Amino acid sequence: MAKDHSLGVEITRNRKGIDTVRVDRRILKPTALAAGPDAAKNADAAKDADATKEAEAAMSDLYRLAAAVILMRVSKKYRGFDGLCGATEWKSVGLHFLATKVPVKNDEAIELLTYAVDDDPQNRLAALSLNWQLHRYATDPDEIQRHATWLLGQLDEIKDEVEGYEALRHRLVLNYLTSVCTLRSIPGHADAEQQAGMQALNLVAALHHDESNLAKDMRHLAAVSVRRLIPHLTGAPPTDLLSSGQTGHIEWGTEDWMGDDWLERANKNADPHVKYALACYYAQSESGSVEKSVRLLEDALVLPDLKTWAVKDPSLLPLHSSAKFAEFVGMEPAATWRDVPPFLPFKTKLSRLGIATPAQLVAAQTAPIVGAGSPGAALADYLAVGALELTVLLRAATFCEAVGEQGLNFGSFEHELISALLDQGITEIHQVVLMPPAERRKLVAQVSAAIGTRCVAGPDATTVSGWLGGFYIDVDIL
Structure with missing residues (x-):
């Protein structure tokens, strides 16, 4: 039952009450959440459509948090919830969901995720999301290096975990590769993180036969990372670049291997993030194609956060002399x-x-x-x-x-x-x-x-x- 800023959640089994929890948004206090159900009263009085939408959004927040309560309660009684990756508190899980699945601004997402990690420091998924939000737009090489080191540390901490941790492991590696690609595009850091090439190859191998939606989303990004981090690699990769057990995932000498055909496949992908990654690849490649890179950005910069980042991204520095690039990011010189x-x-x-x-x-x-x-x-x-x-x-x-x-x-x-x-x-x-x-x-x-x-x-x-x-x-x- 919803009342003002709260919602009562009663969990039963065979009609017998097991637990009762009250979800109260005022206790959570993140400003990124909507104003609350009180707005509905104002909407009735003032016939304010915006207030009505705000109230509806607030109720959706409460229902999502209620779902987190149920999820965590069930996870403590049944197996098969290893994908929570260490999370034990419903507030933390709910806030993490609100920060990553509901459209919010970057600073609001950081606030939500900070609450999530404070409430449950063992919630590795929330910690990963928080660190990504904090450092995803970094241009200082020292900050990028620290973030890359943190990601590797997280990977090391979960190296013995098996069930439910694969998605987290893949995301940690992909974030690491993205950070290293940015770092290497900064003058003086072209040789940073020599192990990144191996990480990229192993991620491609691990994702190759994974048919989950997450793996499909990551596959092209991982492939582009290999091309950026090991630009001269052709044919089968040397076995010393691959972790033990990974070589069997891909028929490295066949069309499965990521030659130019992989780039073509990525080019056909409509995901703006894949388009952006390709634009960075072409901007940084030795044969450098400014025209091709800018053309890809036209489709990628439909996302406001990518448009903002493109101006500062060291990977796209070669495009700064392009009038078309300046037009796409809205920073061309005054014409008249x-x-x-x-x-x-x-x-x-x-x-x-x-x-x-x-x-x-x-x-x-x-x-x-x-x-x-x-x-x-x-x-x-x-x-x-x-x-x-x-x-x-x-x-x-x-x-x-x-x-x-x-x-x-x-x-x-x-x-x-x-x-x-x-x-x-x-x-x-x-x-x-x-x-x-x-x-x-x-x-x-x-x-x-x-x-x-x-x-x-x-x-x-x-x-x-x-x-x-x-x-x-x-x-x-x-």
Whole structure:
């Protein structure tokens, strides 16, 4: 029975009560859970559809936690639940499920999993998920190395476990391989974790005849890992690369072996994660195909978390010079002056008015606009801005024009440079030209950093310094 934030779970056998547990969401307290059944009362009163959905989500949470209660109670009475991998507490199992099977944000998943591990430190599945969420987007080589070492340690701890631990073992290895592939793509770490190739081969062998859904999902990812970690391997792998007992899983000299046909099979797989892994492979391969890698990413980046990670992923660094890649991740340089922040809210109106250059915008302040008021106020009325905001726009437009007249080669970053300078309060060329050296160096660092946060492959500080050092003003301005 559900009441407010709780649900009573009664477990019976042959109509005889065995146990009663109350699932209370307020005790669990993770903020990632929905607001609770109280929202249903508000929904009835306010006819709020969103509140109704929230209440329904809260009830689903309670039912899932109730299922965890029943699962753990039954697992203590019957065999066949080895797949719990050490978990003994229903709260931990329930929270782990909510964090990994219900769509939640990364920080919310971390919170749920932290509660899960705190409640039951023996829940290896929750510990694995927590560590993956914490380190999956790491770019610091030391952090990646520590995570890889932790994964190997977990593998060693369960080496003697047989029943129910295979899925956990496979996931530990796959996470390890993913981390090592990222680590090796960082300069200076190309030879890290020499045993990773053996781990990849053994995982492919172990998964080869496993028909479970999890194994099918992992198979292509494992195959791509082998190609990344042992790029020159052809034919049957040397026996010293395989653990004892693994060689019999695959007919290594036949089509079972993962030559180019395995890559073709992976290419046909629609899973965005497989597409992403392939994109990383092609980006890092010696023959490097930027075009092929970018084409794969177009399908992979439908997942928001992959799109966010792609910008920082060291494996995809070779793609940063690709305009298409920048477009896919939403970090291409501003294409026109109308994409510069002061003008962006008015981009459509300016286009309709036929204003194609900053100079035309400045001139429009005194030109009558059809349907507007007097010439002096026409532009402000049309844009629906006050006198002060119009002054800011016109000053920015004058600055855009002045930067363009400097005659410097900014590549595709002219409008990003203007945007960054405006952010620093620079609206006149002479502010840069007459700036003391120490302040200029600080400005260079700020501008290059700002462009770098908005663009995949922004200019370095030396390039920005050259641009600003090339600014000039006519003597008569002084």
